[in-house]
Amino acid sequence: MSAPVYLDHAATTPVAAEVRAAMLPFLGEVFGNPSSAHATGRAAREAVDEARARVASALGCAPAEVVFTSGGTEADNLALRGALDRHASRGRHLVVTAIEHDAVLKTAEELAGWGRCEVTVVPCDRHGVVDPEAVGDAVRADTVLVSVMLANNEVGTVQDVAAAAEAARRRNPAVLVHTDAVQALGRLPVDVRALGVDMASITAHKVYGPKGAGALYVRRGVPVAAQVSGGGQERARRSGTENVAAIAGLAAAVGLVEAEREREMPRLARLSERLVEGVLEGVPDAVLTGRGAPRLPSFATFAFAGVETEMLLTLLDRQGIEASGGSACSSGAHMPSHVLLAMGLPPGVAGGALRCTLGRATTADEVDLAAREIVAAVTRLRSAASVV
Numbered sequence: 001m002s003a004p005v006y007l008d009h010a011a012t013t014p015v016a017a018e019v020r021a022a023m024l025p026f027l028g029e030v031f032g033n034p035s036s037a038h039a040t041g042r043a044a045r046e047a048v049d050e051a052r053a054r055v056a057s058a059l060g061c062a063p064a065e066v067v068f069t070s071g072g073t074e075a076d077n078l079a080l081r082g083a084l085d086r087h088a089s090r091g092r093h094l095v096v097t098a099i100e101h102d103a104v105l106k107t108a109e110e111l112a113g114w115g116r117c118e119v120t121v122v123p124c125d126r127h128g129v130v131d132p133e134a135v136g137d138a139v140r141a142d143t144v145l146v147s148v149m150l151a152n153n154e155v156g157t158v159q160d161v162a163a164a165a166e167a168a169r170r171r172n173p174a175v176l177v178h179t180d181a182v183q184a185l186g187r188l189p190v191d192v193r194a195l196g197v198d199m200a201s202i203t204a205h206k207v208y209g210p211k212g213a214g215a216l217y218v219r220r221g222v223p224v225a226a227q228v229s230g231g232g233q234e235r236a237r238r239s240g241t242e243n244v245a246a247i248a249g250l251a252a253a254v255g256l257v258e259a260e261r262e263r264e265m266p267r268l269a270r271l272s273e274r275l276v277e278g279v280l281e282g283v284p285d286a287v288l289t290g291r292g293a294p295r296l297p298s299f300a301t302f303a304f305a306g307v308e309t310e311m312l313l314t315l316l317d318r319q320g321i322e323a324s325g326g327s328a329c330s331s332g333a334h335m336p337s338h339v340l341l342a343m344g345l346p347p348g349v350a351g352g353a354l355r356c357t358l359g360r361a362t363t364a365d366e367v368d369l370a371a372r373e374i375v376a377a378v379t380r381l382r383s384a385a386s387v388v
């Protein structure tokens with residue numbers, strides 16, 4: 001059987017050959033601890049410093065403003081927990097949006113459940129767009145942090161984070177602004193100064209890097225309380241001996257997608273459009289979730305009334321088409337996605353969600369095949385349902 005058509009790049013991406021090559025020395029001869037003063041340690045330190053400079057240059061910040069983490073989830077946790085812990089004297093109110101990744105939403109909910117903060121959840125409209133002014137309106141005198149994701153992981157909608165940051169600071173100039181830029185990186189410019197954020201989360205595995213490597217940008221002069229303490233690495237913001245290979249992989253991956261972004265994104269936009277057209281031709285009533293909003297070019301997302309996501313994914317998988325329902329975390333569960341429900345989709349439609357996310361290796365032939373198989377699977381499931 002031929003290789004599967006992989007249309008789940010928002011879940012994770014294959015490690016690029018150049019990224020693997022950049023990592024290998026640190027799984028071999030360059031094995032030092034970056035904290036050791038000898039030559040072996042210094043070689044590892046140099047690699048970490050170089051990686052920090054590359055990531056900083058992609059984000060438009062200073063190297064000292066980059067804190068390496070184990071990925072996007074840890075970066076989001078450090079932003080929320082670290083800000084609340086460190087700025088308790090200012091208040092304990094958090095503002096998040098209804099379409100955040102669980103790394104933000106569940107963390108906020110958990111902290112609220114423990115009585116450590118109060119949370120205001122700002123809704124989105126039916127296109128999956130959050131009104132920046134509504135973010136500002138939710139800010140109070142005791143608001144410590146506002147978290148608005150740059151691009152959504154389920155429907156790919158892009159938020160005007162700069163406007164939200166501006167609206168938030170108009171209400172409370174001391175408020176900190178965080179953005180989860182995990183999905184946006186490599187697909188949109190992620191310039192932290194232009195976005196006007198104090199913190200931004202990224203991860204390597206969505207951009208052809210290894211899993212378990214990410215970073216949090218923390219603006220100079222913004223203290224955050226470390227959530228992992230110990231030897232004081234990462235300027236005491238995240239202790240633990242650095243995962244040098246993963247950090248080198250993150251930097252190589254960031255460099256790769258940034259170098260290719262301007263050429264690659266128009267290509268992916270054309271391919272996702274082709275996929276949408278192919279699906280619509282066969283299933284004219286397919287709901288194009290997130291359409292009508294600025295979106296990542298790599299996303300083609302649908303919802304099919306009368307179809308269950310899990311059955312659809314199973315049929316597609318059997319035909320060698322790999323996609324997902326919503327986020328990778330919830331695709332195994334039966335729950336309709338919180339993002340689609342926040343967009344006002346009825347549960348009967350949201351329960352038939354399909355997320356196709358394209359990447360570097362995606363071709364027109366693959367997209368055409370995927371469109372045919374999606375149409376066939378939806379038609380089959382609907383006719384089976386009508387027989388019952």
Ligand SMILES: Cc1ncc(COP(=O)(O)O)c(C=O)c1O
Nearest residue numbers: 071072073101103153182183203
């Ligand atoms: C928007 C968003 N934030 C955070 C994460 C979590 O990142 P990681 O898998 O590196 O922990 C993901 C991954 O699915 C994501 O899509």
